[in-house]
Amino acid sequence: MSATTAPGAATPAPGGPARDEHEDVAPAEVRRRSLGLLGTLLRPVARRATLTALVVVVAQLALVAGPALVAVGIDRGIPALRAGDSGPLLLVAGGYALTALVAGTFTAATVRMAATVSQTVLLELRRRVFRHTQRLSLEFHERYTSGRIISRQTSDLEALRELLDGGVTTLAASGLAMTFTAVGLTLLDWRSGLVLLVAVVPGVVLTRWFQMRSQAQYRRSRTAAARVIVRFVETMTGIRAVQAFRRERQVAEVYAEESEEYRAANAEAIRVNGVFDTGLVLIGNVTVAGVLLVGGLRVLDGALDVGVLVAAVLYARRFFAPLAQIGMFYNSFQSATAALEKLSGLLAQEPTVPDPVRPVRLPEPRGDVRFDGVEFGYADGPTVLPHLDLHVPAGQTVALVGETGAGKSTVAKLLARFYDPRSGAVRLDGVDLRDADPGDLRTAMVMVTQEAYLFSGSVAANIALGRPSATRQEIEQAARAVGVHDLLASLPDGYDTDVDTRGVRLSAGQRQLVSFARAFLADPAVLVLDEATSSLDIPGEQLVQEGLRTLLTGRTAVVIAHRLSTVMHADRVLVVDDGRVVEDGSPQELVAAGGRFATLHTQWQESLRST
Numbered sequence: 001m002s003a004t005t006a007p008g009a010a011t012p013a014p015g016g017p018a019r020d021e022h023e024d025v026a027p028a029e030v031r032r033r034s035l036g037l038l039g040t041l042l043r044p045v046a047r048r049a050t051l052t053a054l055v056v057v058v059a060q061l062a063l064v065a066g067p068a069l070v071a072v073g074i075d076r077g078i079p080a081l082r083a084g085d086s087g088p089l090l091l092v093a094g095g096y097a098l099t100a101l102v103a104g105t106f107t108a109a110t111v112r113m114a115a116t117v118s119q120t121v122l123l124e125l126r127r128r129v130f131r132h133t134q135r136l137s138l139e140f141h142e143r144y145t146s147g148r149i150i151s152r153q154t155s156d157l158e159a160l161r162e163l164l165d166g167g168v169t170t171l172a173a174s175g176l177a178m179t180f181t182a183v184g185l186t187l188l189d190w191r192s193g194l195v196l197l198v199a200v201v202p203g204v205v206l207t208r209w210f211q212m213r214s215q216a217q218y219r220r221s222r223t224a225a226a227r228v229i230v231r232f233v234e235t236m237t238g239i240r241a242v243q244a245f246r247r248e249r250q251v252a253e254v255y256a257e258e259s260e261e262y263r264a265a266n267a268e269a270i271r272v273n274g275v276f277d278t279g280l281v282l283i284g285n286v287t288v289a290g291v292l293l294v295g296g297l298r299v300l301d302g303a304l305d306v307g308v309l310v311a312a313v314l315y316a317r318r319f320f321a322p323l324a325q326i327g328m329f330y331n332s333f334q335s336a337t338a339a340l341e342k343l344s345g346l347l348a349q350e351p352t353v354p355d356p357v358r359p360v361r362l363p364e365p366r367g368d369v370r371f372d373g374v375e376f377g378y379a380d381g382p383t384v385l386p387h388l389d390l391h392v393p394a395g396q397t398v399a400l401v402g403e404t405g406a407g408k409s410t411v412a413k414l415l416a417r418f419y420d421p422r423s424g425a426v427r428l429d430g431v432d433l434r435d436a437d438p439g440d441l442r443t444a445m446v447m448v449t450q451e452a453y454l455f456s457g458s459v460a461a462n463i464a465l466g467r468p469s470a471t472r473q474e475i476e477q478a479a480r481a482v483g484v485h486d487l488l489a490s491l492p493d494g495y496d497t498d499v500d501t502r503g504v505r506l507s508a509g510q511r512q513l514v515s516f517a518r519a520f521l522a523d524p525a526v527l528v529l530d531e532a533t534s535s536l537d538i539p540g541e542q543l544v545q546e547g548l549r550t551l552l553t554g555r556t557a558v559v560i561a562h563r564l565s566t567v568m569h570a571d572r573v574l575v576v577d578d579g580r581v582v583e584d585g586s587p588q589e590l591v592a593a594g595g596r597f598a599t600l601h602t603q604w605q606e607s608l609r610s611t
């Protein structure tokens with residue numbers, strides 16, 4: 001059982017530093033990169049975005065005209081009405097209704113247009129992130145935990161969505177509303193404008209306080225949220241280990257603590273928001289009282305018209321309302337900026353196994369494999385293979401044996417080009433894998449891993465992964481060849497059975513056979529196979545052995561062998577120790593030579609006898 005697999009150890013904190021902790025990039029460069037990404041995303045929707053901005057401006061202008069029209073209505077329209085002329089008042093009322101209509105229509109249009117722009121941008125970004133992440137080399141996926149990738153595709157895109165859907169337009173509209181209101185009021189009556197200016201001082205102080213507190217708070221809340229998500233994903237990914245070692249209670253306790261921290265962070269954020277909103281209402285109302293008092297006294301003196309006073313009060317009331325909106329979206333803005341930085345960081349990652357500039361075609365591969373002076377180590381880690389020279393002629397079956405950590409999988413992964421050597425070259429039919437056409441290489445070389453991963457979907461679709469153009473007949477032929485046809489045909493829906501269907505989960509050995517059928521259908525010139533270590537019941541074992549033999553026939557095969565029978569059927573055995581080939585020969589020769597393999601062979605036989 002592979003229950004000892006530890007859940008990914010690194011705990012990412014998407015709410016923490018926006019930069020990928022593995023890269024060393026200056027903040028200015030990060031900003032440039034994020035803006036660059038935003039630019040490429042917005043370019044296709046530039047016209048629509050500009051139009052949206054114009055619509056926002058018109059909506060705000062229409063809104064700000066309202067109080068001014070009220071002033072005109074009171075100061076000009078009513079006296080005229082008293083004098084028997086209803087024209088001016090009707091004109092003003094009509095004008096007011098028109099501006100209200102324009103403001104309403106344009107605000108609704110803003111919401112729709114912003115949503116269209118935002119959804120187009122997000123669709124493109126979501127696709128781009130998926131395509132890019134999928135293209136990145138294995139080396140990247142081994143260090144970038146699944147929790148972090150999930151955060152990029154979920155919470156980061158969500159943060160951007162929140163801002164783009166309504167945030168940007170609300171921020172712009174709020175900024176414009178405040179500016180237009182201040183200008184409108186000053187033009188109408190500069191003394192009332194002055195009162196507003198005085199009130200702006202505590203408003204700015206309060207907003208500044210809020211920004212600082214809420215930024216810290218928001219960061220805390222995001223970090224806490226990320227911890228909860230990562231803990232959840234890791235626990236569920238490693239559920240076998242958790243259950244096998246009875247860690248449920250401890251994991252639940254840690255999870256409860258982290259959830260509590262998340263709750264506390266959110267509660268504090270709400271409290272800060274509460275103080276800010278209440279403060280704004282207070283400042284707003286005091287300002288209204290100030291404008292009313294100063295203006296009222298001047299009305300008494302006859303220096304100010306009543307209508308202008310009413311308009312001034314309306315403007316003063318409106319002035320502080322947008323600040324609450326700005327405060328609300330300030331955090332979205334922050335988190336969207338951080339999300340954009342992280343997404344642009346992910347998109348800036350380059351595959352460590354790049355596609356060749358001038359690919360060499362391998363249309364009819366023979367399967368001749370060479371390792372020429374290969375030196376290799378993972379990333380910046382220690383050397384794993386110091387110097388490997390190896391020639392596997394076409395059609396040969398080679399079994400790699402050796403102790404755990406000897407470097408067998410590393411040889412296999414270099415051959416399948418999941419990694420490139422630090423020096424030297426791996427060649428197929430004389431072509432350096434780094435120069436080989438990636439499409440041809442994937443056809444020529446297939447790696448079957450231990451885990452025999454099945455994707456959700458039918459059994460047939462899973463086999464067809466080996467050759468998507470295969471007919472049902474060819475799929476069944478492949479299954480027959482590796483001896484799994486009867487089993488698959490007896491499933492509830494035969495080959496159409498969904499591998500995820502409850503109650504028909506395939507066993508490890510059966511999954512292995514399906515993956516053999518998949519590889520058989522792909523029919524590669526070179527097969528790299530990591531034999532499953534899981535022990536199978538004897539009939540199952542025999543079935544897998546027979547399937548394996550059919551699969552290996554007629555092609556070059558490099559097998560990381562865990563079973564004696566596989567090794568003994570190989571043409572050649574390589575004993576790997578500490579990244580070096582220490583014995584090389586046919587199984588019979590090596591047994592006769594009495595070296596390491598001979599010892600291993602004796603141990604194997606003894607263990608088989610004792611079971």
Ligand SMILES: Nc1ncnc2c1ncn2[C@@H]1O[C@H](COP(=O)(O)OP(=O)(O)OP(=O)(O)O)[C@@H](O)[C@H]1O
Nearest residue numbers: 142378381384402403404405406407408409410411
């Ligand atoms: N992704 C990786 N990153 C860093 N080091 C690695 C990685 N994979 C393997 N190693 C290291 O490379 C060495 C060889 O490992 P490898 O997996 O090739 O051994 P192996 O012979 O296949 O072992 P096993 O039989 O247990 O699968 C080990 O020291 C291991 O720690």
